[in-house]
Every structure is written in structure tokens, then in C-alpha cells.
Amino acid sequence: MFELLTQVNPSLNSKFDMARLIEAKDPYTAGHTWRVANYGQVLGAALGFQPEQIEMLLWAGTLHDIGKINVPDEILCKPGRLTDEEFAVLKRHPQDGFDLLSGTPEFNGVLNVVLLHHEAYDGRGYPLGLVSEEIPREARLFAVVDAFDAMTSNRCYRPAMHADNAIYEIWRNRGRQFDPEIADTFIQLYRDGLLEHVIGHSDFGVKVGACPQCGPVIELSNNHHLDQQIVCPICNTSYQLQPTTNGEWQLSSLAG
Ligand SMILES: [Fe+2]
Known part of the structure; x- marks a missing residue:
């Protein structure tokens, strides 16, 4: 599909341009990929990821939802609750993103995050239903920051939640949806004011x-x-x- 897109528009030749296609499909997600990528880098540094891993986190965050290219707009932007059938289509986006990027060696470092960012620590996530340490650490990291940004952003089906309440939800789901150590580190970053430059922003400043x-x-x-x-x-x-x-x-x- 990447080749197809670049044939249609030769300027779509960077990872970032590819990711921005998703935001173009759903205007409520303004800045989502930028924020997820930047939360990911701040959290990765706090968790002791190495510099080359932190560079990878930037691209993994940027590309994590690239598979949503395949989700019809009427599902992605539906104001109301999704039907089971519609949710099943939405849940295909991690596998679709993986399939889209897996043929290109330069994307190898982001594939775990693209495929596994909706896995849950207690095994109730998708697409594979992996449990705790079976889920790569970088994917467990993005489960936290992706959920936090989704909760604190306006969406077509509900308004944004205050960051304090979203942090409470992260805390409440530590050990269930989220890796407890990663959730606690993210909560501490929030309490220390180290996420303020990302919350509600679409670029630095x-x-x-x-x-x-x-x-x-x-x-x-x-x-x-x-x-x-x-x-x-x-x-x-x-x-x-x-x-x-x-x-x-x-x-x-x-x-x-
Ligand atoms: Fe996603």
C-alpha cells in the first residue's frame, strides 16, 4: 500500500507523512500521533530505554495507528457506539499496519508497537491476547500513552476528559490494562509536570x-x-x- 500511496502522491515519502494520513481521515485526532510519539519518548527515557531505542519510540508512536488507513471513515468517525461488526473492523488496524510496514526493513524496529499496542497486561487485549511480559515492553509503554491521549482528546463520540481524571483511569487499570511499573512511571511524570509540554499540544510550543x-x-x-x-x-x-x-x-x- 505504501507504494500505491507514493504513486498517487510522490511527496508522501516520509514516515511522518504516512502517519498524518490517519489524522486527515479523522479530524478529531489533531496532533494525536505527535503527542503519542512524544509521550512515548519521555516515558521511555524515564524507564531507562537506551538512546537508539528512544529514537525508535518516536517512529513507533508516529506510525502506531497507520493501519487505520484501511478503516472506513464512517466507522472511524462514527459519533455513536460501534456495533460489534464495526468494532471488529476497527480491531483489524494493528494487523493491517503490521502487514503494511513489514515488507520494508527500515520499519522493523516499530513492528512490535504497530501490532501490539492494543494488547492488555491481563491478556484481554487484541489482536493476540498476549499476557504481561509476553507483550514487548515498548508495546506495553504505548498502551499507556495511547490510552492517556485518547482519553484527554476530543473524539467524535465524546468530549475530552480532564488529564487528572485520565491519570486516575491509568492508575485504576494498572495491572489490568496496563503494566503497573510503566503506569506508575507515567503517573509520576504527570505529577512532576514533565508532560505539560505535550498535553493539549500538536507540536513543540x-x-x-x-x-x-x-x-x-x-x-x-x-x-x-x-x-x-x-x-x-x-x-x-x-x-x-x-x-x-x-x-x-x-x-x-x-x-x-
Ligand atoms: Fe491503535
Whole structure:
């Protein structure tokens, strides 16, 4: 499929461009891959991963959901609860991502995460139902950070949860969905304020833009110009960036 995509658009030749295709399919996931990759690196460093492993965590986080390319938009963006059949289609994305990347040697280092980031420590995850240490450590790491970012992001089927409540859910599920040591390390990073630069951001120093109607769903880049028009991907309202007195930016609605 990668070859097919690059034939369609030759500029889609980087891992990052591939991953951004997923966010283009579901506008509610603005910045999700950036945040998961960066949470993954911070947590990996705290857990003592080696520098070359931490580099791998960046790409694993970036590509973890690449298999969602195969999930129809009406399932990915469904506002309500998925039927059993629809959930079964969604649950294919780890295997699809693995199949997509496994023929290319440069992706070998990320395959465990792509295939196994929805495994659960107690064996109730998918696609293989592996238990505790059977799940590679990097995949157990991404189970925590992926769940935290999903809970703290607006989704088409529910609004974002406050980070304090998401951390409580991580704690409540330590030893069940999550590896207890990895969950505890992530919770400590949160308590120490070491995740603040990632929470609610879509790039270093760039917060996710909040549309008054749709919530924080507008991904900004750090090279936006002040006079550049920004359109909410969900309600199509147009905005412009305006500097605030505290040195940050806010979105102001354009008339008309
Ligand atoms: Fe996933």
C-alpha cells in the first residue's frame, strides 16, 4: 500500500507523512500521533530505554495507528457506539499496519508497537491476547500513552476528559490494562509536570487550536503566519491567529 500511496502522491515519502494520513481521515485526532510519539519518548527515557531505542519510540508512536488507513471513515468517525461488526473492523488496524510496514526493513524496529499496542497486561487485549511480559515492553509503554491521549482528546463520540481524571483511569487499570511499573512511571511524570509540554499540544510550543463550536480539534504548526486563514476541519469556521498579551496565540473568528 505504501507504494500505491507514493504513486498517487510522490511527496508522501516520509514516515511522518504516512502517519498524518490517519489524522486527515479523522479530524478529531489533531496532533494525536505527535503527542503519542512524544509521550512515548519521555516515558521511555524515564524507564531507562537506551538512546537508539528512544529514537525508535518516536517512529513507533508516529506510525502506531497507520493501519487505520484501511478503516472506513464512517466507522472511524462514527459519533455513536460501534456495533460489534464495526468494532471488529476497527480491531483489524494493528494487523493491517503490521502487514503494511513489514515488507520494508527500515520499519522493523516499530513492528512490535504497530501490532501490539492494543494488547492488555491481563491478556484481554487484541489482536493476540498476549499476557504481561509476553507483550514487548515498548508495546506495553504505548498502551499507556495511547490510552492517556485518547482519553484527554476530543473524539467524535465524546468530549475530552480532564488529564487528572485520565491519570486516575491509568492508575485504576494498572495491572489490568496496563503494566503497573510503566503506569506508575507515567503517573509520576504527570505529577512532576514533565508532560505539560505535550498535553493539549500538536507540536513543540504549539497548543491545539480550540474551535468554540468543536473544541480543541485544530492542529496548528509552528510556522503559521499571522495573516493565514485557519479552517476548523469539522464545522469549517474560518479563523486567524492573534497574539495574546502572555505571548501565546488565540484563534479569532473571521467575519462572513
Ligand atoms: Fe491503535
